[in-house]
Amino acid sequence: MKIAIEAQRIFRINKHGMDFVALETIRELQKNDIENEYYILVAPGKDHCLKESLNFHILEIKCPSYPLWEQVALPMAIRKIKPDILHCTSNTAPLCCSVPLVLTLHDIIFLEKRIHNNKSLYQNIGWYYRRFIVPRILTKCKQIITVSQFECNRIRETLHLPQKQIIAIHNGFSDHFYPIEETYKITQKYIPSKKYLFFLGNTDPKKNTSRTLKAYSIYIKQSPTPPLPLLIADLKEETIDQILKQENIEEIKPMLHYPGYITHTDLPAIYNGAQTFLYTSLRESFGIPILEAMACGTPVITSNTSAIPEVAGKGAIMVDPHDPLAIAAQLLKLEQNLSYRNQQIQYGLERVKLFSWRQTARQLLKVYQAIH
Structure with a gap:
């Protein structure tokens, strides 16, 4: 087969969840599939994290905006390549596509009622773009892939899709997440x-x-030992200030550290150095950071909602994310109860053995083969 994979943003430096899913899956296909020919379609960027090989070609397509890139430049490239399949990896796809289409639809959060308005202009634009595009391309997809059984059921029921049109393929985690002793040089x-x-x-x-x-402010007040500082990734000081004022907890600010984006290569050391990882989301379609932290031997406090229980498993620490007291109670328990802490470390190290990018890539290849 000749397979085209849209991976527009994998060359950008500040990659996020969907970018890593595409990148790691492509890497595994490149390692293990020598029979098919691949064309990886990307936007130019400084992080050339993927190299060409005998049957893997990388095509950089320049375009001034994401919608123009996807709706104009990508279809033009597809007409030249003439692949057997186009796989779009990040929720959206061209409205006009001349070849069979596979879509990875990570979630349909953008179709659900918004709890609060997002202050990020970039994320707001993306939200409206997905709301417009996704309902219009679903009928054109030969196969829709999502990342958990929870999300698969939710998408199928919400959008009234045929049983066979959508399947769940779990994500994995990168193999550079594992327990390491020396972390301070990076942290x-x-x-x-x-x-x-x-x-x-x-x-x-x-x-x-x-x-x-x-919850962290409650932990600070109740900890019988000097409380630990909190490292926060991906948040600017002005946003933190607004939240602290809103929650009337401005006194905890000296305990917070907010460096912004943490590079993926530094994350293993960050997880390893942390006493506890907080992943207390209200809604996730999967939750790769849960696996990354567990693989590093770090106890995880996470939520009992959405797809998180499917990933974290029954033995994980899962709390009601709407309840700060419950989150704080688990922080204190992990700090004070060594056997409980060690139990969670061992549980996490075993749990992650159920997930890998190799397994993800193998299941994806079966999808390609079934369509062709």
Whole structure:
């Protein structure tokens, strides 16, 4: 087969969830599939994280905006390549496509009622773009892939899709996430303390930042030992200030460290250095950071909502993300109960053995073969 894969944003430096799913899956296909010919379609960027090989070709397509890139430049490239399949990896696809289409639809959060308005202009534009495009391309897709059984059922029921048109293929996690002892050389770039708590948040309301910071303020007050500082990724100071004022917890600011974006190569050290990882989202279609932290031997406090239980498993620490007291109680328990802490570390290390990018790529290849 001749397979085209849209991976527009994998060369950008500040990659996020969907970018890594596409990148890691493509890497595994490149390692293990020598029979088919691949064309990886990307936008120019500084992080050339994927190299060409005998049957893997990388085509950089320049275009001034994401919608123009996807709706004009990508179809033009497809007409030249003439592949047997086009796989679009990030929720949307061209409205006009001349070849069989496979779509990875990570979630349909953009079709659900918004809890709060997102303060990020970039994310707001993307939200409206997906709301317009996705309903119009679904009937054109030979196969729709999503990342969890929870999301598969939700998409099927919400959009009234045929049973066979959508399937779930779990994500994996990168193999550079594992327990390491020496972390401070890297973690000191982001936080001076050798011991800390870690929270991966952003401006998206689903990340539940306000309640998580409220829980942290309760932990500070109730900890019988000097409380640990909190490292927060992906949040600017002005956003943090607004939340602290809103929650009336401005006094905790000296305990917070907010370096902004943390590079993916530094994340293994960040997870390993953390005493606990907080992933207290209101809504996730999968939750790769849960696996990354578990693979590093770091206890995880996460939510009992959406697809998270499917990923974290029955033995994980799962709380009501709407309840700051419940989050704080688990922080305190992990701090004070060593056997409980060790139990969670061992559980996580076993749990992650169920997930891998190799397994993801193998299932994806079966989808390509079934269509062809």
